[in-house]
Amino acid sequence: MSQVNDELLDHEYDGIREYDNPLPRWWLGIFVISVVFSVIYVPYYHFMGGPHQEDEYAAEMAAAAASAPKVEKLDEAALQKIAADPTRIQAGKALYDKHCVACHTADGGGLVGPNLTDKFWIHGGSLTDIVHTITEGVPEKGMISWKTQLSAEEIRSVAAFVNTLRGTTPANPKAPEGEPYEG
Amino acid sequence: MKVEEFQYDDKIVRKFVVATVVWGVVGMLVGLIIAFQLVVHQLNFDLPFLTFGRLRPLHTNAVIFAFVGNGIFAGVYYSTQRLLKARMFNDGLSKFHFWGWQAIIVSAAVTLPLGITTSKEYAELEWPIDIAIAVVWVVFAINFFGTLVKRRERHLYVAIWFYIASIVAVALLHIVNSLALPVSILKSYSIYAGIQDALVQWWYGHNAVAFFLTTPYLGLMYYFMPKAAQRPVYSYRLSVVHFWSLVFLYMWAGPHHLLYTSLPQWAQTLGTTFSIMLIAPSWGGMINGLLTLRGAWDKLRTDPVLKFMVAAITFYGMSTFEGPMMSLKSVNALSHYTNWTIAHVHAGALGWNGFLTFGMLYWLVPRLWGAKQLHSTKMATTHFWLGLVGIGMYVLSMWAAGIAEGLMWKEFDADGRLVYATWADTLPTLNPMYWVRGLGGTLYFVGVIMMVVNLWKTAKSGTPVDQTDAAAPLPEPAGAGAGGLHRLLEGKPLTFTVLTTVAVAAGGAFEIIPSLLIDSNVPTIAAVKPYTPLELEGRDIYISEGCYNCHSQHVRPFRGETERYGPYSKAGEFVYDHPFQFGSRRIGPDLHRVGGKYPDGWHYRHMIDPRDTSEGSVMPSYPWLADDPLDLSMTQAKVKAMTVFNVPYSDADVANAVENAKAQAAAIGKRLEDQKLPNAQDKKIVALIAYLQRLGTDIRAEGAQ
Numbered sequence: 001m002s003q004v005n006d007e008l009l010d011h012e013y014d015g016i017r018e019y020d021n022p023l024p025r026w027w028l029g030i031f032v033i034s035v036v037f038s039v040i041y042v043p044y045y046h047f048m049g050g051p052h053q054e055d056e057y058a059a060e061m062a063a064a065a066a067s068a069p070k071v072e073k074l075d076e077a078a079l080q081k082i083a084a085d086p087t088r089i090q091a092g093k094a095l096y097d098k099h100c101v102a103c104h105t106a107d108g109g110g111l112v113g114p115n116l117t118d119k120f121w122i123h124g125g126s127l128t129d130i131v132h133t134i135t136e137g138v139p140e141k142g143m144i145s146w147k148t149q150l151s152a153e154e155i156r157s158v159a160a161f162v163n164t165l166r167g168t169t170p171a172n173p174k175a176p177e178g179e180p181y182e183g
Numbered sequence: 184m185k186v187e188e189f190q191y192d193d194k195i196v197r198k199f200v201v202a203t204v205v206w207g208v209v210g211m212l213v214g215l216i217i218a219f220q221l222v223v224h225q226l227n228f229d230l231p232f233l234t235f236g237r238l239r240p241l242h243t244n245a246v247i248f249a250f251v252g253n254g255i256f257a258g259v260y261y262s263t264q265r266l267l268k269a270r271m272f273n274d275g276l277s278k279f280h281f282w283g284w285q286a287i288i289v290s291a292a293v294t295l296p297l298g299i300t301t302s303k304e305y306a307e308l309e310w311p312i313d314i315a316i317a318v319v320w321v322v323f324a325i326n327f328f329g330t331l332v333k334r335r336e337r338h339l340y341v342a343i344w345f346y347i348a349s350i351v352a353v354a355l356l357h358i359v360n361s362l363a364l365p366v367s368i369l370k371s372y373s374i375y376a377g378i379q380d381a382l383v384q385w386w387y388g389h390n391a392v393a394f395f396l397t398t399p400y401l402g403l404m405y406y407f408m409p410k411a412a413q414r415p416v417y418s419y420r421l422s423v424v425h426f427w428s429l430v431f432l433y434m435w436a437g438p439h440h441l442l443y444t445s446l447p448q449w450a451q452t453l454g455t456t457f458s459i460m461l462i463a464p465s466w467g468g469m470i471n472g473l474l475t476l477r478g479a480w481d482k483l484r485t486d487p488v489l490k491f492m493v494a495a496i497t498f499y500g501m502s503t504f505e506g507p508m509m510s511l512k513s514v515n516a517l518s519h520y521t522n523w524t525i526a527h528v529h530a531g532a533l534g535w536n537g538f539l540t541f542g543m544l545y546w547l548v549p550r551l552w553g554a555k556q557l558h559s560t561k562m563a564t565t566h567f568w569l570g571l572v573g574i575g576m577y578v579l580s581m582w583a584a585g586i587a588e589g590l591m592w593k594e595f596d597a598d599g600r601l602v603y604a605t606w607a608d609t610l611p612t613l614n615p616m617y618w619v620r621g622l623g624g625t626l627y628f629v630g631v632i633m634m635v636v637n638l639w640k641t642a643k644s645g646t647p648v649d650q651t652d653a654a655a656p657l658p659e660p661a662g663a664g665a666g667g668l669h670r671l672l673e674g675k676p677l678t679f680t681v682l683t684t685v686a687v688a689a690g691g692a693f694e695i696i697p698s699l700l701i702d703s704n705v706p707t708i709a710a711v712k713p714y715t716p717l718e719l720e721g722r723d724i725y726i727s728e729g730c731y732n733c734h735s736q737h738v739r740p741f742r743g744e745t746e747r748y749g750p751y752s753k754a755g756e757f758v759y760d761h762p763f764q765f766g767s768r769r770i771g772p773d774l775h776r777v778g779g780k781y782p783d784g785w786h787y788r789h790m791i792d793p794r795d796t797s798e799g800s801v802m803p804s805y806p807w808l809a810d811d812p813l814d815l816s817m818t819q820a821k822v823k824a825m826t827v828f829n830v831p832y833s834d835a836d837v838a839n840a841v842e843n844a845k846a847q848a849a850a851i852g853k854r855l856e857d858q859k860l861p862n863a864q865d866k867k868i869v870a871l872i873a874y875l876q877r878l879g880t881d882i883r884a885e886g887a888q
Contacts, residue, residue, distance in 0.1 A: 009419055013340040014265040016406070017415035023424060027470060031428075031463035038456035045452055053443055053512075057740035057751065064742055068599045102796045103785060112784035112858045139883075142782035148746045149604035174859070 071152040079127035083160040092161030109170025125181025190650035191264040195277040199257035210245030227803035232296035234803040236729025254540040255399040262406035268655040272329025283319035298727035310371040313361040337658040338673040341422040345402030352394035360387035377757025386437035393433040417474035425467025434690030439510035443739040445754035458510030465503030472496040487563035491542030498534025520769040523585025554645030569630035576623025584616035593743035607799030708755035717844040721874025733770035749776030778880035784858030808868040
């Protein structure tokens, strides 16, 4: 602010006077830089192929896909083996109690979601089918996809626990829905 | 030279001062309540009119239009008369303005808690009140410009420039944004839909900040700061340059509220670039305010008025730097929908508007009530420090909370899972910060109460001043005195006002008109169909309960959002949304893709008690939705109103609206029964469920085709 001259202008308003100091140089500098920024910004994004938000999104998703862990697909027999492992069932129960009881109830009798204890299954009763239903969900019926919340191993544990509910007698069972499955 | 004698009307200023203080206390108290509701959901008391969704608009409207509004009018009525050496144009208009404005505030305080709202933020009031606002504003304008006409000061001081810009711009913003089609005395639909409604709304919302919270207060600053400091304004030239650049550039920046949405890219670019270009014009005001104190910094130690004003101007400078930074897309990707925005606006509202008002009040009250001095300088100084610490706690905690939220929403683990998969997972991190915010707000509020006591005792110690005698010669003939072109312009209020109007109108016109007229801005999606009559009713319940205050309806194109919610939102999905429901804050999760995500029964239980389905939720319970009868008496009129906007309902759709609504309600009732819940087919809740289940689902049908 070396150029401050503090020359008073000749007018006054209700006792308020004004100096005629020049614009501070640093202030003018900020103004010029902000205008230059804008003058570059517009052509970069609109005429020189700067990435639009859809491009940025595609890149973000591609990067995520590239770094995603490979999930080995297990056949029914391998899933059966997991379903027989008490520690996996235990882990599955903990997850079930946290995420599933709101719709399927603690004993699997069903409420908003279907009964899991009878032999009727809407989307298939094999372990492969159950894992698939949990993983992908059934959006049109209100079953959400759990793959962004649970890992593949966790989903298998949940399926292992659900498997133990078959044939149990819940306190307040919901009527059967779907096709019978005889595993 | 002939000297005229006349009186300034100080009684009207006193009235506005009292209203400022009273509404300030009310608005801030409501703010405190809703701050604590976010950590203690029981504070919603399961009562409709006390829920966060209904009280939050009351808080924002009370603080902006009642507290700051009356503060503006107090300062404008006091300073304008003195700067123009003339009594206000007409005492009757002054009184009409005062009582009209208070009546509007009272009607807002009644209707908003009752759920009567348009849901457009800071423009929530329904159409009859909107018309009243327009009328009162025009009366204010006539009174103000009438005073300009009969002024005894030829040239207009910079404060008056800012008043002119504010009066013109607020009228323009209010009228364009409030255009709506009434369906009843207390219900209307915005004439704009979806992304266009969003653009108009945030052009309004951003510029309400500009021309209600900023430019009038810059005018007040230009009067009260040099008066209190008894020093000349730093630079007249800076005033000229920053005034014109500010009023021209501000109007273009609205789209920065819609970055990464489905708003066309060109409009987003304007939002970003004009925000960056606003830094210098804003700081021009800060420089002129702060440097006015050169040579008088020592007064800061003893004078609470100057303390408040200097801190206010500093907060202004900080907020007007932070705002443009948040308009950069990379920053906005993190900050949008978070508490960072809350921190930003409160640095402005508590720091700039609040502190400048307090400074002005401490300066005005002794003068207006004929007191020798302020009752207690010490108390005012304590108020200052309490307020400053309060703002510090508020802003720092909400910055931290905002950044933490933004990061948590985007965090994935190595398996590609969301680390904070359920919404409640993020709350333990935020809760301590909410407590700090609430404590900061409490300190600020205690300071305000101290001010009330101090001002009350000051007023009691004097004799109220109704008018002040003044004398002035008639203005010199035009063209007298030296000066350049701008000096000449300052002697021509009409030309000045016309040029200001052009500068102000340019940005909005350039952005809004093409977006309304050029179809390519909203690519159509064939699968997107109008809402059913029941869904329309449910949407009105959603609006009435103020759901948009906590839930956005716009998924942005980020992995953290599409993995959590579903495919990102497209402009074509919102073409039947009168008004749009994008929201601006995620206190709860986004709802644009909630349709079909959960069964009907889940929604029923969630509404009765959110904790039942979502452990740790802070959402209020809405038990009355399952008790209140579903009112279909307006349904047909609502569907018919939509046809005025060319929403493609057939004549049969209109004729059978109620029948169709009942059939859909019965189907939902049946499903609830199947899910072992009460069949609520004749209750409000089924309409809301119908609406929620429809949200964001049309596009799936397109994917299936």
